[in-house]
Amino acid sequence: MAANMGSMRILIKGGKVVNDDFTQEADVYIENGIIQQVGKELMIPGGAKVIDASGKLVLPGGIDTCVHLQQTFMNASIQDDFYSGTKAALMGGTTMVMALVLPEQHCSLLDAYETCRTLADAKACCDYALHVGVTWWGPKVHNEMETLVREHGVNSFQMFMAYKDMMMLRDSELYQTLQTCKDIGAIARVHAENGELVAEGAREALDLGISGPEGIEISRPEEARCPIYLVNVSSMLAGDMIAAAKMQGKVVHAETTVAHAVLNGNQYYHQDWAHAAAHVIVPPLRLDPNTPSYLMGLLGNDTLSVVASEHRPFSTKQRALGKEDFTKIPHGVSGVQDRMSVIWERGVVTGKMDENHFVAVTSSNAAKIYNLYPRKGRIIPGADADVVVWDPDATRTISVSTQVQGGDFNLYEGMRCHGVPLVTISRGRLVCENGVFMCAEGSGKFYPQRTFPDYLYKKMVQREKNQAYKGVERDPYSGDVAKVANTMKKELGLGPIDGESPNKPGGRMHQGVRDLHESSFSLSGSQVDDHVPKRSSARILAPPGGRSSAFCNTPAILKLLRQCYCAAHAQLQQLRWEHSDSNGKPINRNNGTAEKGDCARLNLFSLVVKPILVLSH
Numbered sequence: 001m002a003a004n005m006g007s008m009r010i011l012i013k014g015g016k017v018v019n020d021d022f023t024q025e026a027d028v029y030i031e032n033g034i035i036q037q038v039g040k041e042l043m044i045p046g047g048a049k050v051i052d053a054s055g056k057l058v059l060p061g062g063i064d065t066c067v068h069l070q071q072t073f074m075n076a077s078i079q080d081d082f083y084s085g086t087k088a089a090l091m092g093g094t095t096m097v098m099a100l101v102l103p104e105q106h107c108s109l110l111d112a113y114e115t116c117r118t119l120a121d122a123k124a125c126c127d128y129a130l131h132v133g134v135t136w137w138g139p140k141v142h143n144e145m146e147t148l149v150r151e152h153g154v155n156s157f158q159m160f161m162a163y164k165d166m167m168m169l170r171d172s173e174l175y176q177t178l179q180t181c182k183d184i185g186a187i188a189r190v191h192a193e194n195g196e197l198v199a200e201g202a203r204e205a206l207d208l209g210i211s212g213p214e215g216i217e218i219s220r221p222e223e224a225r226c227p228i229y230l231v232n233v234s235s236m237l238a239g240d241m242i243a244a245a246k247m248q249g250k251v252v253h254a255e256t257t258v259a260h261a262v263l264n265g266n267q268y269y270h271q272d273w274a275h276a277a278a279h280v281i282v283p284p285l286r287l288d289p290n291t292p293s294y295l296m297g298l299l300g301n302d303t304l305s306v307v308a309s310e311h312r313p314f315s316t317k318q319r320a321l322g323k324e325d326f327t328k329i330p331h332g333v334s335g336v337q338d339r340m341s342v343i344w345e346r347g348v349v350t351g352k353m354d355e356n357h358f359v360a361v362t363s364s365n366a367a368k369i370y371n372l373y374p375r376k377g378r379i380i381p382g383a384d385a386d387v388v389v390w391d392p393d394a395t396r397t398i399s400v401s402t403q404v405q406g407g408d409f410n411l412y413e414g415m416r417c418h419g420v421p422l423v424t425i426s427r428g429r430l431v432c433e434n435g436v437f438m439c440a441e442g443s444g445k446f447y448p449q450r451t452f453p454d455y456l457y458k459k460m461v462q463r464e465k466n467q468a469y470k471g472v473e474r475d476p477y478s479g480d481v482a483k484v485a486n487t488m489k490k491e492l493g494l495g496p497i498d499g500e501s502p503n504k505p506g507g508r509m510h511q512g513v514r515d516l517h518e519s520s521f522s523l524s525g526s527q528v529d530d531h532v533p534k535r536s537s538a539r540i541l542a543p544p545g546g547r548s549s550a551f552c553n554t555p556a557i558l559k560l561l562r563q564c565y566c567a568a569h570a571q572l573q574q575l576r577w578e579h580s581d582s583n584g585k586p587i588n589r590n591n592g593t594a595e596k597g598d599c600a601r602l603n604l605f606s607l608v609v610k611p612i613l614v615l616s617h
Contacts, residue, residue, distance in 0.1 A: 066131070120444075261296045292346075344419030
């Protein structure tokens with residue numbers, strides 16, 4: 001059946017063709033899985049199936065950039081495999097999905113990829129691609145990333161700054177992963193939360209006796225991060241930072257989810273535990289009721305580039321694994337089937353975006369970012385025949401009782417949506433018509449992706465050419481050089497007094513405590529003297545003045561780093577005074593302990609700075 005479907009000739013007649021940049025009244029002729037002609041009064045061979053699209057819109061098929069299928073996560077099996085998940089996608093007007101491969105820590109990325117390919121090839125109904133998660137780091141991971149790109153058609157990798165002890169990378173590991181992505185031309189997807197703070201927040205919430213789903217919101221305060229491709233943007237603050245970065249010309253792209261753009265965190269305080277737990281997603285939905293509308297507006301003005309479903313459905317019984325402890329509730333919601341209709345209702349019907357921008361955020365932008373365009377995400381001759389006939393006036397009411405996707409709860413239960421896919425065509429195969437599904441299991445194909453997408457890298461390559469650093473040829477300076485005043489050096493702690501050994505303790509400095517101004521660091525994030533035992537020091541959770549957004553150009557970053565350095569040094573000196581007696585001996589006032597190098601981790605290459613230094617200039 002799949003072969004016959006692929007060789008079908010189809011004429012879509014009388015509709016309005018909608019691309020991301022224009023709309024036109026035109027017919028569309030499809031043959032051999034490819035769009036052959038677009039226009040009026042086409043010369044069509046006999047025997048073509050005619051689809052009447054009068055009064056309807058003809059859209060490029062949707063591309064869902066993040067789904068989770070046929071996996072086990074947080075001790076629970078996801079409710080959709082590659083058949084049911086891609087079937088639900090097609091029923092909702094999405095013709096391509098991108099699934100995330102999550103290797104176990106210290107397991108081979110290649111093996112995890114091959115396992116996922118085997119599962120997907122046997123069941124998928126539509127085209128699919130794979131992101132591969134980088135859940136640990138080492139030379140083997142670096143080599144396998146290169147192999148996946150070179151030989152297996154993978155062009156995107158996802159890193160996590162959350163899920164401590166599961167998938168979270170350390171600072172130096174994240175830096176090396178981002179550098180590798182740049183070197184091989186891959187897309188760096190970063191789930192940007194602070195894993196240390198999330199873990200600490202969870203402990204605090206549990207200590208307060210908060211064990212219900214509301215703890216997921218309490219333990220994860222809003223954070224703004226700035227990778228090259230930021231996933232799951234959930235807050236107004238993060239949106240503002242992305243908007244500011246784009247205004248400055250930064251190469252920043254960001255993705256939100258349907259849930260974050262439609263719902264708010266008040267759901268976590270619902271009296272019904274099962275209802276509240278069904279909304280557990282990370283980052284969590286935000287409490288401010290204005291957040292969803294704000295995020296939808298950012299989708300409408302192109303601050304946010306893509307909307308994904310982040311489809312990962314679980315049953316109520318599975319979520320009950322965390323009935324006494326919210327940290328054990330499996331994170332995930334459904335949405336692959338409803339993504340297109342919900343965004344049309346809350347985006348187009350409300351006037352936050354027009355039909356062309358709807359195509360952009362649900363299809364075309366993803367195609368451009370992941371180097372699929374214009375084969376995907378556009379209706380033109382030569383493109384893959386992934387086409388949806390869309391009725392903007394028809395309505396449907398979302399219900400778990402009628403959904404195809406897995407799970408026993410629908411976040412949008414009872415929502416009445418305008419915008420219904422009447423016909424879905426995937427690579428020239430008529431797979432859905434008027435609610436009837438007709439596609440064979442396993443008829444979908446893996447879609448290999450090329451690296452170095454112009455949409456991301458072209459601007460950066462040009463900037464590197466323009467900003468190449470060159471030394472200045474000049475005659476050497478031959479004038480007098482002033483001496484540094486010893487008094488100032490001693491009082492400010494800028495270094496040893498002239499003639500004094502750099503390693504000799506002096507003043508209020510104590511042996512065994514690293515001075516930031518004397519400490520060397522490497523771009524890997526480690527300190528050159530990490531092998532030397534240190535006594536415990538006072539823990540500093542954040543640099544004075546708060547966290548930096550890091551959306552800066554290089555001179556501004558250097559200025560910021562100097563300011564942080566001076567402030568950190570001043571605070572470190574203050575800590576020494578507070579933890580010393582009159583003879584300069586250390587006092588342990590709280591019997592607490594701190595990890596080795598905690599003070600030194602007020603280092604100049606913090607997480608939010610490294611990605612911009614490496615990738616955005």
